[in-house]
Amino acid sequence: MGPMAIDDENAPDRDGSAEVVRDLRTALDGRWREVRDRARELIDSPDLLPDPSRTLDQARADVLVTMRRLAESGFADAGFAADHGGSGDIGGSVAGIEILGYADLSLMVKSGVQWGLFGGAVENLGTARHHDRYVRSIIDLELLGCFAMTETGHGSNVQELETTATYDPATGEFVIDSPTPSARKDYIGGAAQHARMAAVFAQLITGGPDEEPHGRGVHCFLVPIRDENGDDLPGVTTGDCGYKGGLAAVDNGRILFDQVRIPAENLLNRYGDVAADGTYSSPIENQNKRFFTMLGTLIRGRVSVAATAGAAGRKALTLATRYGLVRRQFDGPDGGGEIRILDYLGHQRKLLPLIATSYAVTFAQNELTAELHEVQALLADGDDDEELAVRQRELEADVAGLKAYATWHASRAVNVSREACGGAGYLDENQLPIIRGDIDVFTTFEGDNTVLTQLVAKELLAAYAGDVQGLDAAGWVRFVASMARDVVVEKTAARQVIQTLLDSSDEDLEDSSLTDRSTQVRLLRAREDHLVRTCAQRMRRASDEDEDAFEVFNAAQDHLLKVGHAHTERIVLEAFVEAIADCPSAPAAELLGHVCDLFVYAALEQDLSWFLMHRHVSVERAKAVRRGVNELCAQLRPHAADLVDAFGIPESLLAAPMLEHA
Amino acid sequence: MGPMAIDDENAPDRDGSAEVVRDLRTALDGRWREVRDRARELIDSPDLLPDPSRTLDQARADVLVTMRRLAESGFADAGFAADHGGSGDIGGSVAGIEILGYADLSLMVKSGVQWGLFGGAVENLGTARHHDRYVRSIIDLELLGCFAMTETGHGSNVQELETTATYDPATGEFVIDSPTPSARKDYIGGAAQHARMAAVFAQLITGGPDEEPHGRGVHCFLVPIRDENGDDLPGVTTGDCGYKGGLAAVDNGRILFDQVRIPAENLLNRYGDVAADGTYSSPIENQNKRFFTMLGTLIRGRVSVAATAGAAGRKALTLATRYGLVRRQFDGPDGGGEIRILDYLGHQRKLLPLIATSYAVTFAQNELTAELHEVQALLADGDDDEELAVRQRELEADVAGLKAYATWHASRAVNVSREACGGAGYLDENQLPIIRGDIDVFTTFEGDNTVLTQLVAKELLAAYAGDVQGLDAAGWVRFVASMARDVVVEKTAARQVIQTLLDSSDEDLEDSSLTDRSTQVRLLRAREDHLVRTCAQRMRRASDEDEDAFEVFNAAQDHLLKVGHAHTERIVLEAFVEAIADCPSAPAAELLGHVCDLFVYAALEQDLSWFLMHRHVSVERAKAVRRGVNELCAQLRPHAADLVDAFGIPESLLAAPMLEHA
8 A cells, every 4th residue: 555545455445435325426427417317217227138048029128128127217208309209308318328338338328329320310311391290209119210320331331332322313212222231231230130220321312404313422311111010111121130249139130222212301401401303402511511411410329439438438347346345366475265356456556547448438428418418408599600610520520539549448347347247247147248248339320430430530630620521532542641731620519627627737747746736638649649640740750751641541541540549548646636526525526536547657658668669758658657557556445446337327226246255 | 662672462362472472381380290281181161160159058069070070080099199199299289279379269179178178187296097087088088077176266266265174184185165156166168068077276174193284285187077867976066157258069067066075096196195094295305396397287278378469460361361361452553453451561561561470380389399399208217317397497488478479379369360350350250259249258168378578587597597577576576686786588498590690790789680681680679688688686675675665566566567579579580580591491581570560569569668768779860660550561462362371271161251252
């Protein structure tokens, strides 16, 4: 135990523990804490935990039953505008769905598909005729839908989808078709069994009275796929993706369309419409911009996935921490019996930095959820000024970055937690293997993490320029190379707390203490700036030397991915700093400060070679980072139980025999 | 593509490719290549792939049927001495069982339990009366057994098992008992359903005519647990561990003993015996030494698990590499259509260093398998000189280290491969999620990886001293502190190839080229020596300053784990160097050289901060490492298909729809 120890490990019933847990939880739950508490009550039953002995059909049916119960409680109202039949609380809808992850990630995903993706497409891409007709029945589960974007041939590159929707002016219908095997809709949640209707993304082809039909880019159409008995409608062929790595209760499937005709009004026409004679119109002239605007309205799904991954990581870490506190192995000093495994430094080093990162990610998640809530409210009010547009682009980039950061973190946390529980961690009865199987695909769906991390970098380097979205790699390089020489990343979202912190620190970065919050923020800012600047230089040099633009892009891909990671980690830290400043409880804020230190030290340790190579950190400081992680682990060890209790996971959902007889 | 490129990526049918693949495969298959080829033939059928739609009972039964077919072919003979009824080819038994992992890891584990662990206990801990009676029926599967070592309360610390075996001189029987709930045998493969007999590890309690009964340490007993109908025998209560993270066809279970009586001859009495009057005798007087000698005879299980993890990693990487070669996404330069995803640097960086590490691990595995084969042959011949004893201790430490290194590598390779295949990688039809679920526990069973890595360091620091095994942490620290000041790691196993390499390099390490093989070996040796020396200093300083020995141990645990890792990585590299020297084909050896470079560069990059902090690598060299990984990826990209083809996985076992319609 280092000199900084703030508590005695032999005093588990220490004074004030319950209050600290409560105050930490208040901080973690953030602005939508009441929504979270209501959701916790709704799912507070071990019956909701996934049962691995069920068949796929049983699992799917059970989760649908739970969804109906949620719907009856009004759970799904928040995601839809009040004048469409919902209650209009976007942030609340994300917070609520996140909590479902404490019970069963399949429940979250299936709910997310119905209310977030399918419902969100109708809500955000549709107009009054769709809202009036569908929103209530989507909320009530009278209409079960799916979100048919991904195709066998195209997941990341959605702009190149092959499904076509050709307008036929003779009948006033759209003809939906899968022209090739790779145009098959694939991995679609709900498509295997339960969905009756699909929100189908397809290349719209239409002309007008004086124009040949031609491609207008990807649009979304509501296509009925099954009749009341669940049989495929004419021209529709659905298939079942079958067994997967997890998410047993989500009925992922495939859809092929063979010239399926749907009425004209089934085009979700907010951003593009087709008149009876086939004339195309859109409030957004540029096809690229239109496409990315449409995609942008759907980022709630991405925010929800990141949030839920956070919940899964916290649950796994809670189980592993509790096991580490009851499990003993190998004799300790002086005949005191066997050692609790969480008292080993090696074990602390596995779990505590991950817990600290979970805190950091939770605060960042809360911040982005609030920003999503605000931006979407302004958009709903009809605002469309340039400032809001930039704010929206930044939000989209940050959501992409955090989705990747949070889901990779969650995967790591779950994997490490499983291994930290040894053989017990491998038994489904202790939940960890199920979480491990379920969480795996979170790094893939709602945007592949590598693609998303790269997207962050591309946006940063292009300074959120309007024309850059949709450019291919070479085009993007040429754009960046053509930009003014001295573009630096503007951190427009810099909050007052951060600004004050930075203004107050005039010390040389190298001399200032590593536990100083401003030093920490300045280090992560300096890394980001350095990476962005040098990456931009590479792009420009390429143009000077007239190299092949794609080769330049590709040779710098690891650099780009590092930019994206560095940016996201910086905003995560700043959200943590903000959350500490907002915490009214002094003991909780003090503890959060140490947790934040551990997050920073662990993040620095993870990337220490970069900091050393680029001389942002001296060898002496680097050694202090490594020692510091150890010291902070010792310091936080007595608070481990409190730190995970503060996640507020219903006890009924933490059932695990290993915690009883360890 | 860097200047070093050795091939044109647009020439997949390049000359000599088939020969290179053949020669690489010969190198990888090593000394037991014929055994491997026979095993490949035995499992060359897609029917052997795990079918996720089966119930647990069906899966278990199916695998048992396959095992019977293997047994009929003589597959299991190799693991048993010729005069016990086998064919006495230890190395071959490991090579054979490893290949089963290409089909189904459950098949490998269930086979390993029966023939390796249960059979191995009888073979190695028993004497003629056991060999005569049991070996043939174990080989033939007439007797199905399990290996009941782990208990609910003790997995890593086997010396503290609670199950008791008390000798009753009145009846000449042992009484097997589980005195506490935590004494329950747990996670035991075969115990849930198929095993009729258990090799039970229990604390032997016996006295003698003039002596009170007292503990003699852990011994192994053959205990019948089920009758012919599969019902528990009197006093035995078995249970089923049920659903797990993977390995569906392995019937892991639990066993509780309530005063179960077994005849005296069921003690496996090679290292300890009890006379009719209860007198205890053993060829090894020291109880600790006896225990670790007994454990030492069982390391074949650990070698097999490491080998099979290697196979699983290679299979996952083969699937992901092939997918990367057919899957295209996002437009490339100049309207050339979409890019193969393996042509992206980011994707190459995911897969190619893992492929290189798989080569390295395979060569190290082959080397340790051969050493195991030699050592066990000498032991079987009755050799017991001091040199052999040290050789055996080194082997045990290296096996521990490689088991951890290989299984962590395999886990990472499988996880990355899954993610690299996106949504397709999450469907069981493409195999990756099943491998991912199965491989997970390999880091835990046959020794928790963290405990094993630490064991390597403890052995190195204590210079394989005979008395150190079984000491608790504090005792070990005191031992190391008491050792002569200047103990350095002797690398007794240094092969001629390595020695020649080192002798030929008189250049200063800092100035010599990083692609120079001797530079690479010297760098990894320097890291290991540095870590061992400084760790020993910490232990000694502790004794000087009279600190609490356990605290000293615990504060240095991350240092210890780093020692273990560095040692193992060094022997892995040296095995790679040896394998290149042994490769008679010049083109294959040249390609292996580049693969070895990538392995080294990736390993250096992984630990770059350490090399920088301890000034073993300059900033300039560190930057060259990072660049070098990129260049080597570009260089090996055209050979990616060949590199995985050389693993020689039967095509029938690589069935994956994603490879057809990607």
